[in-house]
Amino acid sequence: MNLELSEEQTAVRRLAKDFVDREIAPNVVAWDRAEEVDRGIVKKLGEVGFLGLTIDEEYGGSGGDHFSYTLVTEELGRGDSSVRGIVSVSLGLVTKPIQQWANEEQKRHWIPRLTAGEALGCFGLTEPGHGSNPADLQTRAVRDGDDYVINGTKIFITNGTWADVVLLFARTNDTPGHKGISAFLVPTDTPGLTRNTIHGKLGLRGQTTAELVLEDVRVPASALMGPEGKGFSIAMSALAKGRMSVAAGCVGIAQAALDAAVGYAGEREQFGKSIASYQLVQELISDIAVDVDAARLLTWRVADLVDRGEDFATAASKAKLFASEAAVRAANNALQVFGGYGYIDEYPVGKLLRDARVMTLYEGTSQIQKLIIGRALTGVSAF
Numbered sequence: 001m002n003l004e005l006s007e008e009q010t011a012v013r014r015l016a017k018d019f020v021d022r023e024i025a026p027n028v029v030a031w032d033r034a035e036e037v038d039r040g041i042v043k044k045l046g047e048v049g050f051l052g053l054t055i056d057e058e059y060g061g062s063g064g065d066h067f068s069y070t071l072v073t074e075e076l077g078r079g080d081s082s083v084r085g086i087v088s089v090s091l092g093l094v095t096k097p098i099q100q101w102a103n104e105e106q107k108r109h110w111i112p113r114l115t116a117g118e119a120l121g122c123f124g125l126t127e128p129g130h131g132s133n134p135a136d137l138q139t140r141a142v143r144d145g146d147d148y149v150i151n152g153t154k155i156f157i158t159n160g161t162w163a164d165v166v167l168l169f170a171r172t173n174d175t176p177g178h179k180g181i182s183a184f185l186v187p188t189d190t191p192g193l194t195r196n197t198i199h200g201k202l203g204l205r206g207q208t209t210a211e212l213v214l215e216d217v218r219v220p221a222s223a224l225m226g227p228e229g230k231g232f233s234i235a236m237s238a239l240a241k242g243r244m245s246v247a248a249g250c251v252g253i254a255q256a257a258l259d260a261a262v263g264y265a266g267e268r269e270q271f272g273k274s275i276a277s278y279q280l281v282q283e284l285i286s287d288i289a290v291d292v293d294a295a296r297l298l299t300w301r302v303a304d305l306v307d308r309g310e311d312f313a314t315a316a317s318k319a320k321l322f323a324s325e326a327a328v329r330a331a332n333n334a335l336q337v338f339g340g341y342g343y344i345d346e347y348p349v350g351k352l353l354r355d356a357r358v359m360t361l362y363e364g365t366s367q368i369q370k371l372i373i374g375r376a377l378t379g380v381s382a383f
């Protein structure tokens with residue numbers, strides 16, 4: 001693995017840093033307090049090309065490799081995890097699967113709008129009773145002539161309130177387990193689809209998270225994406241790359257925690273000396289720094305495997321597991337460096353900790369990542 005960034009990678013990282021410092025950093029506290037990022041950020045993300053990374057230029061994407069994608073995702077995570085998640089979901093869990101699995105007509109219909117930020121995507125897998133084990137999901141799509149009629153409920157759907165299209169997973173036949181599940185591209189303005197915003201999240205307050213209720217939602221058969229019965233594989237392949245992007249976002253959180261802790265420790269004095277001069281404060285900072293480096297290297301390794309066309313799913317679970325736990329530790333250590341000020345939202349570290357916490361839960365909890373890694377090593381499924 002070559003750890004030196006190419007000229008293109010260095011340039012895209014610089015572009016992302018500048019974008020974050022200009023468009024995101026000045027607004028972070030206000031967006032968090034308002035419980036909504038400015039929706040105009042979606043169009044700006046499209047214009048700068050971040051919603052089209054790794055997507056073919058013929059469909060309006062900005063191309064590039066997965067390594068560049070993780071560099072941008074890290075920067076967005078450094079700036080605001082709410083914005084990072086908007087991109088990870090719309091690009092990573094919707095546009096990329098469309099590019100990989102959809103037919104030509106679906107690609108031409110959805111991808112240019114999604115990459116431009118004119119439309120936003122959401123990923124509807126989790127249900128109220130089926131989170132870690134989505135293979136048991138109960139949403140049903142029943143064939144009726146040239147249509148499917150869909151009934152069911154999805155929960156915790158990122159971008160749910162804002163999205164124009166949901167990549168929806170529903171059961172199309174009675175085969176138990178994952179083989180009866182199919183994927184659909186459902187416009188969110190389809191009659192019968194209701195979206196209820198979920199309020200009161202611990203973190204990621206700038207993002208809209210929604211419950212989607214589908215009551216006799218009628219879509220044409222052309223809304224089916226990929227072969228009938230292949231939906232679960234589509235979801236799993238999307239999530240494998242999605243875990244890489246969550247890991248990269250976590251590196252960004254940990255880096256932001258490090259920058260904040262070092263900066264504050266250098267300014268704050270107690271007992272007549274800079275707190276940076278105390279060994280116990282340096283311990284907090286060095287623990288964060290080691291977590292940043294380790295999480296970044298694991299994440300880069302996944303991107304490198306993806307770009308070389310090698311198996312990466314287990315490496316993605318390792319990176320997501322480590323980086324998410326590291327981001328929580330790093331943000332918590334940084335908060336300790338800030339003392340009481342860390343508990344107030346004028347300072348950045350409290351939000352980093354609130355945002356980091358969900359990273360160990362979504363796209364598969366830490367326990368689920370451990371079981372994925374354990375299954376790969378032992379050949380025994382312990383779910």
Ligand code: TGC
Nearest residue numbers: 085088132133134135158232233236237240313362363364
């Ligand atoms: P398993 O036996 O592992 O696989 C079932 C079928 O899927 C195929 N498959 C893949 N296909 C392509 N690419 C991949 N990477 C694939 N991985 C698996 C597999 O070959 C098989 O197909 P077939 O035809 O051979 O039978 O299925 P399992 O039921 O044992 O899976 C267990 C487990 C725990 C791994 C899975 O259920 C799981 O991942 N659970 C966690 C659920 C989860 O992660 N949910 C995330 C929801 S989305 C979200 O949280 C977004 S957060 C917002 C943000 O990111 O910002």
Ligand code: FAD
Nearest residue numbers: 123124125126131132156157158361362363364365367383
């Ligand atoms: P459960 O599956 O009920 O798990 C509860 C506990 O049991 C956890 O500690 C878990 O690790 C443990 N557990 C479960 N099974 C096992 C086992 N076999 N062995 C050991 N321990 C186990 N989903 C989407 O589809 N799309 C989205 O866009 C999306 N965005 C989200 C955004 C937010 C803010 C949140 C909070 C969630 C989001 N999710 C989304 C859902 C998320 O993926 C699920 O919450 C997650 O997969 C866990 O499912 P659950 O909440 O039902 O927990």
